[in-house]
Amino acid sequence: xxxxxxxxxTEVGRARDVAGLIADIAGVVRVDAVTGPYDxxxxxxxxxxxxxxxxxxxxxxxxPGITRTLTCSVVRL
Numbered sequence: 093x094x095x096x097x098x099x100x101x102t103e104v105g106r107a108r109d110v111a112g113l114i115a116d117i118a119g120v121v122r123v124d125a126v127t128g129p130y131d132x133x134x135x136x137x138x139x140x141x142x143x144x145x146x147x148x149x150x151x152x153x154x155x156p157g158i159t160r161t162l163t164c165s166v167v168r169l
Contacts (some may be wrong), residue, residue, distance in 0.1 A: 093135055093138070093139060094135065094137065094138055094139070094140065094141055094144050094165070094166070095121070095135060095137045095144075095165075095166040096135075096136050096137075096144055096163050096164060096165045096166060097133060097134065097135055097136075097162065097163070097164045097166065098133070098134040098136060098147070098152060098161050098162070098163050098164075099130040099132075099133055099162040099163075099164065100114075100127070100130060100131060100132040100133070100134065100152075100158055100160070100161050101130055101131055101158070101159045101160040101161075102131040102157050102158055102159060103157050103159055104156075106131075106132060106156075107125045107132055108125065108158035109156075109157055110131070110132055110155055110156075110157045110158055111124070111125050111132045112156075113155045113156075114132065114134055114152060114155055117138050117144075117151050117153060118147075118154060119137060119138050119144075119147045119151075120134055120136055121133070121135040121137050121152045122136060122153075122160040123135075124157070127161070130162075134152065136148065136152070139167075144169040148161070148163055
């Protein structure tokens with residue numbers, strides 16, 4: 093299992109809508125609206141890195157209201 097955090101910037105006033113839509117996507121473990129330079133933080137997981145990439149590009153980044161994403165892969169040290 094591979095995981096990644098996605099840090100999301102949204103259009104002004106759209107964080108709640110974006111968080112709600114992302115929460116319904118398969119592979120999304122947790123969604124939080126946050127303060128600071130990002131508006132929403134999402135924890136995702138998939139069986140492989142390729143599946144995770146497809147989830148992020150074809151589902152998460154397609155949610156209306158998102159202006160920018162930054163993906164941070166989880167590493168086990």
